[in-house]
Amino acid sequence: MESLTSVIRQVPIEHYLFLSFVLFSIGLAGVLFRRNTIIILMCLELMFNSVNLLLTAFSAYHNDPGGQVFVFFIMLVAAAEVTVGLAILVMMKRNVDSVDINQLNRLKW
Amino acid sequence: MQYLFYFFAAISIISALMVVSARSPINSVIALIVCFLSIAGHYILLNAQFLAMVHIIVYTGAIMVLFLYVIMMLNLNQRTEPQKKLLTRISAVVAGGVFLITLLGATRQGLQIAAANPEDASIGLVSQVGMALFKDYLLPFEVSSVLFLSAMVGAMMLGLKEKATT
Numbered sequence: 001m002e003s004l005t006s007v008i009r010q011v012p013i014e015h016y017l018f019l020s021f022v023l024f025s026i027g028l029a030g031v032l033f034r035r036n037t038i039i040i041l042m043c044l045e046l047m048f049n050s051v052n053l054l055l056t057a058f059s060a061y062h063n064d065p066g067g068q069v070f071v072f073f074i075m076l077v078a079a080a081e082v083t084v085g086l087a088i089l090v091m092m093k094r095n096v097d098s099v100d101i102n103q104l105n106r107l108k109w
Numbered sequence: 110m111q112y113l114f115y116f117f118a119a120i121s122i123i124s125a126l127m128v129v130s131a132r133s134p135i136n137s138v139i140a141l142i143v144c145f146l147s148i149a150g151h152y153i154l155l156n157a158q159f160l161a162m163v164h165i166i167v168y169t170g171a172i173m174v175l176f177l178y179v180i181m182m183l184n185l186n187q188r189t190e191p192q193k194k195l196l197t198r199i200s201a202v203v204a205g206g207v208f209l210i211t212l213l214g215a216t217r218q219g220l221q222i223a224a225a226n227p228e229d230a231s232i233g234l235v236s237q238v239g240m241a242l243f244k245d246y247l248l249p250f251e252v253s254s255v256l257f258l259s260a261m262v263g264a265m266m267l268g269l270k271e272k273a274t275t
Contacts, residue, residue: 010111013220019118021212023125029205030129035193038134038185042141042176045168046125049148052164060155060233063226065241068160068233072242075167076253080260082172086179087267093183094270 009061016057023050037092037099041085048078114154120147134180138173145169157233 023046030043052071059067089099096103120143127140145168152161179185192198231237242250 011114013222017216021209022122025205025209026125026129028208029201032201032204033129033198036134039137042128042137053148053151056152056155056157056160060157061222063224063229063232065232065237068157068238069241069246071160073249073253075163079167079172080256082175083260083264086175087264091267099185
């Protein structure tokens with residue numbers, strides 16, 4: 001156990017930053033790229049997870065368990081958000097018979 | 110041993126790209142499950158074992174099953190789905206790339222991490238995280254249960270069939 005923590009320190013924290021930035025940017029591009037609402041929700045999950053990974057990395061490098069508690073809370077909020085989001089998606093499919101995000105442009109008014 | 114990090118990182122990035130680019134929603138879900146499992150591998154490498162278990166249970170066990178269930182229930186697995194206009198898609202990729210460049214430029218000088226606490230091998234284990242959760246963050250923990258209750262009631266309200274009287 002002692003060896004695992006000291007071995008992973010050989011990976012610089014910048015590499016975790018880079019990985020997390022790439023995952024977040026892929027999620028952001030996916031939200032803008034796709035029209036299917038369910039894929040947009042999945043890209044949101046991807047962005048949540050990149051932030052979670054970065055918080056955990058900082059927490060491990062800082063020797064502070066507080067960051068991991070925050071990741072736990074983010075997971076809770078993500079679970080609640082997905083539940084409500086999928087319920088909205090089911091209702092949207094029922095009402096307008098489509099999951100196309102462009103169908104929701106009536107929300108502008 | 111640290112090559113495991115780069116191995117998991119490659120899996121995460123490739124499967125994240127597959128999530129965005131896959132044609133059928135089922136393939137997207139499978140790629141996202143692979144991505145989440147590799148992120149759980151990252152958590153284990155960071156010695157955050159509690160988070161790794163919670164991540165596997167909550168994300169791959171609950172959230173992705175919910176996604177799959179909704180896709181099957183609504184029969185969303187079409188082969189051809191409408192695409193956005195080419196200009197919109199190009200600008201989406203450009204926006205993601207510019208955002209990545211901005212983030213990288215902001216952290217170009219590198220980071221100096223000063224450890225807040227002395228080195229402790231048990232930092233991510235259940236006992237340490239549990240002590241932090243139930244001592245320092247007890248009130249947010251209890252409030253989050255209320256959040257869950259309201260999310261559950263909200264989802265049921267949204268899912269109910271509307272009466273004809275409205």
